[in-house]
Amino acid sequence: MFFRLLRQSFLAGRRRKVLAVVTVSLAAALITTLFDLSVDVGDKMAREMKSYGSNIHVVPKSEVVHAGVDGVGYNPLSGRDFLDEKSLVDIKEIFWRNNITGIAPFLKTTATIGPRGAVPVIGTYFNHPLPLPDDENYRTGVTLINGYWNVTGRWPRDDASDEALAGIAVAEERGLSVGSRVTLQGTAGAATVVITGILSTGTDEDGAIVAPLAIVQTITGLAGKVQSVEVAALTVPENELSRKAGRDKEALTPMEYDLWYCTAYVSTIAHQIEEAVVNVSARPVWQVASGQGVVIGKIQFLMLVVTIAAFLSAAVGVSSLMNTTITERAKEIGLMKALGAADWEIFLLFLSEATVIGLIGGLVGSAVGSGLSQLVGLTVFGSVVAIPWIGLPVVIVTAVFIALAGSIVPCRAIARLLPVEVLYGRH
């Protein structure tokens, strides 16, 4: 009988119920959009940030403290520690390996080109094959991690022994252009290369010759060695836990450590690289990591504020509609009491109606909100937003709470309503 009463009562006041559903739907749609974006914006931002370069810098442990001038190590290459080129594979074997979007090794030296003295020379991967146990066709290099490197001409081939890029500053200073042929005279050998492109980065590389790693290894006599590795990884924004881990990992409780280790913070990935590769120091590039964290943190806070505002305004809307409904149905409520209905039985009827409104509003709002979040994703980020399905129950429960929160105050009027007053229209 209760469900029949609920169904009939719900259908009888359709117009007002539809208005309440629309009110809840709007809030649910807004909350869904913000929820979808707040969950996905981390990945979206991280991918955006990846175009600004790597976010983890890996060097041999002994090289953590060393002076550099204009991007070139002050220390002579002799007597310094290096990483094995073979160990690059190990970086892609850590727990968060799928979050590592690119790796680029670097070997920096100076070489004489012509009579006007030495210029910095940087060896690296451009788009180099790096076969992995689970992906034999994996390729990596600066073309994947440094989206801000612009080349006029073409990139050198990694397997070519006679191709290189000239930084825009070096090209101007030494009169180099695409097609120029230069001989790089290093400490252990020489290589003659053709300039395939002019490199513009806005950073130190503008003043250097950038060549495939193998060429620089040849002229330095450091076959199979690299000086540093830049790693680009998709990370989640830093928070209090990751900052605490950054200060002192020993201070973490076992549970905090597990949580930190199993979350893709930049500090976690750096830590796992240090575990995977012997004798290296992996340091987050904090300008990128913290900038990302700050921006995402602010966006998520803004979303929280908007969500609370949507919740409150929808609850007030539902409250107003429910107030009117209870006033309109006062006689019906009085009759139920006259027939012997307890207050809680009447509350139950009205709160059940509110729950149905919340459920329908939540479902409709989730569908509309998912569409809106795709629209925002395509407009702002140029790609679709991944729909987190956990959002559906969260939004539906929130929508039910909105409807119930809006109904509780009006329902208090039910208890105050006396049947003799409404049935006979007096005292």
Add this chain to the structure above:
Amino acid sequence: MDAITTSVIEVAGLAKRFGTVTALENINISIRQGEFVAIMGPSGSGKTTLLNILSCLDTPTEGKYILDGIDSSSLTEQQRTVIRREKIGLVFQQFHLIPYLTALENIMLAQHYHSMPLKDEAMAALSRVGLDQRWNHLPSQLSGGEQQRVCIARALINEPAIVLADEPTGNLDERNEDLVMDLLKQLNREGRTIVLITHNPDLGLLTDRIIRLSHGHLEDVLP
């Protein structure tokens, strides 16, 4: 007439005041089980106020009201709700049927609040008032007389100790008035205690006794 031995309603020294206005003063009534009693009087005489107290919709300012052995004069709203559910069947002048429920569902609603809704019993009650063919009709699809008969079926469904009918024919034409009064008389013959509020002297004559009110006082009891 063996049934007419026990008092089902005992009212002693009852008064009701609204601020400085006295609606009822020093009312003393005794109604025995199985009686058909009319409470009569002109408008403003206090008969609806008395009915509200007898139906536990309201409380007296002074005096005692014993309903089926229970002192109902100083109960809380919740306790009076239980008394209404268990002991009283109400018939209203305005019918007061839930507009979005069918005739059958309106009767089952009273069952729902009393114990549990049983469709067969509700259908039997509708059949008793001659409306079993119209069980699926909404109140808006029924005539005034039919609505009142649904209201009577609803009042009877939980086997109450008394049926209180407030001007049950006030909104009906003569033919329907006769139908409803015949129904009430029939129910009384079957042993129901019925209290009828009316200002119509002809209807009063159809009852066992008339309690006449005037300006909130008990004027006389006939016979």
